[in-house]
Amino acid sequence: MPDPTIATDTGTGKLVIVDPYSSGSALARRAKELYGLDSIAVLTSRTLPAALVATYPAEDFVAELRYADVLTTARAVEALCGGRPDHLICGSEPGVEAYDLLAAHWGMRPNTGSSEARRDKFLMQGRLRDAGVRYIPHHLAEDTESAVAWSAASGLAEFVVKPVKSFATDGVFFCSSPDEVRAACEKLFGRDDLAGELITQVLVQERLVGPEFVVDSVSLDGSAFVVNMFRYTKETVDGNPVYRAMSSVDVGDHPGIVAYVEQVLAALGIENGPAHSELILTEDGPVLIETGARMHGGLGPRLVEESSSHSVIDLTLASRVAPDEFARLTRVRPSLRRGVVECFLSAQVGGVVTANRVEESCRELDSYLFHTCGQAPGDRIEKTTDLITSYGRVVLAHEDLAVLDRDLERVLDLDRRGALVEVSPTP
Incomplete structure (x- = not known):
């Protein structure tokens, strides 16, 4: 508050x-x-x-x-x-x-x-390196072959490939081989990012655990x-x-x-x-x-x-x-008054909404606070592949963290089973 x-x-x-x-x-x-x-x-x-x-x-x-x-x-x-x-x-x-x-x-x-x-994630990691701050091993690629060659020679097992100015997880790919790095680059180079800028550079870096x-x-x-x-x-x-x-x-x-x-x-x-x-x-x-x-x-x-x-x-x-x-x-350090969780809802397929049961399915949960899912039958939603295409949120809040954990698992289970929003897949 x-x-x-x-x-x-x-x-x-x-x-x-x-x-x-x-x-x-x-x-x-x-x-x-x-x-x-x-x-x-x-x-x-x-x-x-x-x-x-x-x-x-x-x-x-x-x-x-x-x-x-x-x-x-x-x-x-x-x-x-x-x-x-x-x-x-x-x-x-x-x-x-x-x-x-x-x-x-x-x-x-x-x-x-x-x-x-x-804004530029390549330059950002370079600033950390130059300042002696822990950073992620990385490579700036201006073409697919450069990205593939670096990943193959790096000795790393897992990679992240993304536009240098990515946000909202747009264009972020997890890759386990140089071939997957190639596939990611082929999807990125030549298209626009979320801000409408043409992607001409991608960042390839180690995927941290x-x-x-x-x-x-x-x-x-x-x-x-x-x-x-x-x-x-x-x-x-x-x-x-x-x-x-x-x-x-x-x-x-x-x-x-x-x-x-x-x-x-x-x-x-x-x-x-x-x-x-x-x-x-x-x-x-x-x-x-x-x-x-x-x-x-x-x-x-x-x-x-x-x-x-x-x-x-x-x-x-x-x-x-x-x-x-x-x-x-700022004289007083911050503290939690209660726990809060934002559940990101994910559509397994894109198509037309036939039923929205988010409110009736979640409102009886002890920690339920609110949701942002206003889709009505006939509305279209996309398959969720990033933050922007998540079809909504359910927010939970409670003083007892065990209650929060239990209710979070309930919401995610309902979402995975398609019980919150029913979708008729697009042919």
């Missing part, structure tokens, strides 16, 4: 949010509630997936601009604001680089170093505050990783992960604002998969509010709008 003692301001001002999609869609309304700010949206792409675009709450903004280049966009924003805007925030992954350019242009607590390395965690943090002037952690459960579908559950973890239980994430943020120059880091806890310690210089996407921040002593949304705003308030809120 948001801190009820958070300082508010009823004054006026302008907040610019770059790509307010996904969880970033909550920022404008909350900024108005807490600080009396009007928000302007800067949108960077016309080719994002429809499901992502649908999360943009246009009604929460007093104006909207399309990003052109930094100078043109800055002038357009200044014309609306009567000068430099008061505050600036990145709302989602596609806007990271445009946000960095605008922050540097206006001198509004910009992050440091290469902005591209905060160990539990996977996601860590959300917010920083101010180089001091990072780890807000929360979740542990992922994934399955592999046709060689692609598919999310199945995300379970809350007490930050205090993993000081080694906290220390490692602080090293990662320093190496990547994320000195101000939110970050979302995914990592594998190997036998040798945590190793980064990737970090996004923005809030956790999707329902992540809402789950934090349902379970944690701190709000990642409020801290994100405070880091950019009210530094003194950020300092006050």
Whole structure:
């Protein structure tokens, strides 16, 4: 829950949010509630997936601009604001680089170093290597043969192949041989990624073994505050990783992960604002998969509010709008008030929905909180192969972790048997 003692301001001002999609869609309304700010949206792409675009709450903004280049966009924003805007925030992954350019242009607590390395996974791993931080052995390939040759010569048993700017697990393949690496590359080269950019480079890297965690943090002037952690459960579908559950973890239980994430943020120059880091806890310690210089996407921040002593949304705003308030809120380390689990639902086939039984099947569970499955008979859904094509979520919350574990297994069992949403397969 948001801190009820958070300082508010009823004054006026302008907040610019770059790509307010996904969880970033909550920022404008909350900024108005807490600080009396009007928000302007800067949108960077016309080719994002429809499901992502649908999360943009246009009604929460007093104006909207399309990003052109930094100078043109800055002038357009200044014309609306009567000068430099008061505050600036990145709302989602596609806007990271445009946000960095605008922050540097206006001198509004910009992050440091290469902005591209905060999106490009090859450059990101290189920054870790150069800083002496644990990283994943990797290779940048600009053609299929380069990827196959590196994997064959690497001596590794398992590989991950993905676009260098992948997000939402788009285009991520798990491979067990150079032949599988070849097949993955042939599916990737020449198509567009989720942000609408042509894939001309892929990253081939070792597939690490160990539990996977996601860590959300917010920083101010180089001091990072780890807000929360979740542990992922994934399955592999046709060689692609598919999310199945995300379970809350007490930050205090993993000081080694906290220390490692602080090293990662320093190496990547994320000195101000939110970050979302995914990592594998190997036998040798945590190793980064990737970090996004923005809030956790999707329902992540809402789950934090349902379970944690701190709000990642409020801290994100405070880091950019009210530094003194950020300092006050971060004097106390975060703790879990109750456990929470996000169950990712997965369609075994694509087709037409004939029945939606999510509500009736899950509402009697002791830990049931809410779901996001609004499909009606006649609606179409895709076979789930990544995060975007998951057809919905069931969220559970409870003080007793045994109850959570039991209810999670019940939801996943129903989902695997096709009992939550019935689908008539597309011929």
